Amino acid sequence: MRSLTHLDRLEAESIHILRETVAEADKPVMLYSIGKDSAVMLHLAKKAFFPSPLPFPLLHVDTTWKFRDMYALRDKVAADPAIQLIVYKNPEAESKGINPFDHGPIHTDMWKTEGLKQALDTYGFDAAFGGARRDEEKSRAKERVFSFRDRNHRWDPKRQRPELWSLYNVRKAKGESIRVFPLSNWTELDVWQYILKEKIEIVPLYFAAERPTVERDGLLLMIDDERFPMNGETAVMRKVRFRTLGCYPLSGAVESEAATVEEIVAEMLLTKTSERQGRAIDRDGGGASMEKKKQEGYF
């Protein structure tokens, strides 16, 4: 008899979660951030509902500052007739021209946190899939798979619903919503192994290539378009890749030779810094930063 590997089990659990949400929520949506975790989540959803088209739309909360390669992959994914993509941009952030260079933390707050809340409220989505994993960060380790949010999208870590077996409570009152994390029990290595096994397409920025960069505040930043203000610096071509992708002026690159998934895995396993470290967002506010952001409604 065939016995299931840990990847088989993770896949089966994620598919169960995706189906349970679709069966019980009124209007689900999948947060699609274009990164590798989103790619895996989307792939699992296609498997879960095959041969039906995706029974929910993808939502990209755009900040207008993503890498060009990310927009290219997003548009390619959306070209599939079985997939409906909604792109939402916070109109206030757009009209005020909020950007990571001039506005600091307000950039993430307005485009991402506020943008997400607005998008969910505008379309009336009552369940939103996110690609977060429990191994990413300490407060995530304690969050439920089905994470209840009040009318103001707030997470209350002290009042989480007990989650037993694979029985998920999807009930909520009007205006309340649930964030659903199908990849809760995956680790970063699981994600990479699955990408390799299932041949999932990811943004080329994950692979090392010669890219124009400058070093600023200890981060290697890529000059992805002409909006990048040069403070008397000159761009240097470096062979770099990205371990996490977000707004390009906030995403630190690492120098690397890894050009295949296998090489990325090898490099990742032999390096000594954790994944979220390249992301500027977790650092402000000390150790409890992500927990605080989540209480305020950050995904």
Added chain:
Amino acid sequence: MSRPLQSDEELIRRDVRAWLAEQEAKELLRFITCGSVDDGKSTLIGRLLYESKQIFDDQLEALESDSKRHGTQGQRIDFALLVDGLSAEREQGITIDVAYRFFSSARRKFIVADTPGHEQYTRNMVTGASTADLAVLLVDARKGVLTQTRRHSYLAQLVGIRRFVLAVNKMDLVDYDQAAFDAICADYRAFAEKIGIAEWVAIPVSGLNGDNVMSRSDAMAWYSGPSLLEHLDTVPLDAAADAAKPLRMPVQWVNRPNQNFRGFAGQIASGTIGPGAEVRILPSGRLTRVDKVVTMTGELEHAVAGESVTVTLADEVDCSRGDVIAAAGDPPEAADQFEATIVWMADEELLPGRGYWMKIGAQNVTAMVQQPKFEINVNTLEHLAAQTLGLNAIGVAEIATDREIVFEPYAVEGTSPNKALGGFILIDKLTNATVACGMLHFALRRSLNVHRQHLDVSRETHATIKGQKPAVVWFTGLSGAGKSTIANLVEKKLAARGRHTFLLDGDNVRHGLNRDLGFTEADRIENIRRVGEVARLMADAGLIVLTAFISPFRAERHMVRRMMAEGEFVEVFVDTPLAEAEKRDVKGLYAKARAGELKNFTGIDSPYEAPESAEIHIDTTQLSADEAADLVVERLMARR
């Protein structure tokens, strides 16, 4: 994220492909760790993560600085800080919720549910144990087996864990003394025998120093058993037992992209499935065969317990979410009354008789829990008499569901528990909170043997003879809102039109049928349930039934609504503001309630939950009683 074991590093450098191929074959073991506050549980888990290189250097730096600020180990690294996630916990220095951790060995990937040891958090331990194959019980070598150790063993066993590790921790503090370890083992053995734990091993460890955690320690040459990790690497998994049982697949979602495809999606709870398999659809009992097991990358010849699949069937049988596809020759039963163990998880205590949502597999039903037969004292395992169950209480009670559900007894001697069709949660209908979990024992015989008597004169015949459409017109509102007055007028107007009616009035019913009931929340629920049953019988007899009860709780009105045929329940909200009702105070009750002479008075010290979508809404500040009655009659006559 995980870094590899030291031994793997070389292979990764040389041939990452070969290393990845090895990783793909890894199995998954889920376990929980439980112990008292000071047993060093977080330290032990922190040690497992640290030694299996699950910690990056930047996290280690943060850990070192945190250790100096919040740590309890002086200048040494406090591994507990690695796993204590939320800031509230850091301040209190304790773990307050279930957290999940990940690490791996050369053979297995592990998911650890880290659960707290406090008495008030039984809920979290049961939650963590529900998905685990094994429990690691921590015992402080200096303190031995404590009440908490026994409680945790009992709780873990209650949710079906069959394999235990007694990790006797802090051996460094008893000079690695074998006698101390042996005494603890003997003590635990007696307890394990008493509650029927057959499979357990004891391992002497030091989480702080790492002895016998990853590999065997030189400090305890007298110990010849495996290290903790060696044991976790080789202990049998429940998955094998699940696959050997008969097929059960709860249907989660019906996949219907077009007229030509109808697939049934679900996760296989037990057994195996493949094309040609004879299956029975429960609860209908229809027999058919599996046609195909469909996936995005082609059809499967074979799928096993644990997999999420989509199957098509050979015949066009009725099958929807909540049904169960089962082995044709060995199907599960369906029933609507059970005995069950219930773990209460909410601050608000159980209300016997109230309807709760019950979720079991993909089935959602309304369930009523009877007054518990007994509550279990988790420290002494004594059975205590109980009226109800409060937060973290465990009891045994009978449960009735509003329709038959497909189920299996949760615990079965000698094999893995039937989690998918034996475990359930209860959800409060008003707050949507998960208030309890439970494990079904068996169906009650009366539910299996009492069949309804078939009646030759049907309810349709009764209605036809009377030339009317039966109804239950349910007036709800505050005391003194005008329910009885309006209901009386409605009955007079209907009688004038030759309609057959009957008015059930709250005060009158309490003098007879319900004179044994008081005004506690539980009694008020029973009051409404009985009135609902009587109203249903009268509607079956073809009458238009009018009822006038405060009926303050939405859940009970909903319960009554569900007893009636579609369209026969007409809820009339007699909407009078509290201030207005209190001003009228026809019976002088508000004055008494304000004076504290009447307890549990609706609107004063007991809530009134207004209807959200009543069929008829009467604003008594706008309409006279007579106008209101006309409105109700007009609506009733317009029903088709």
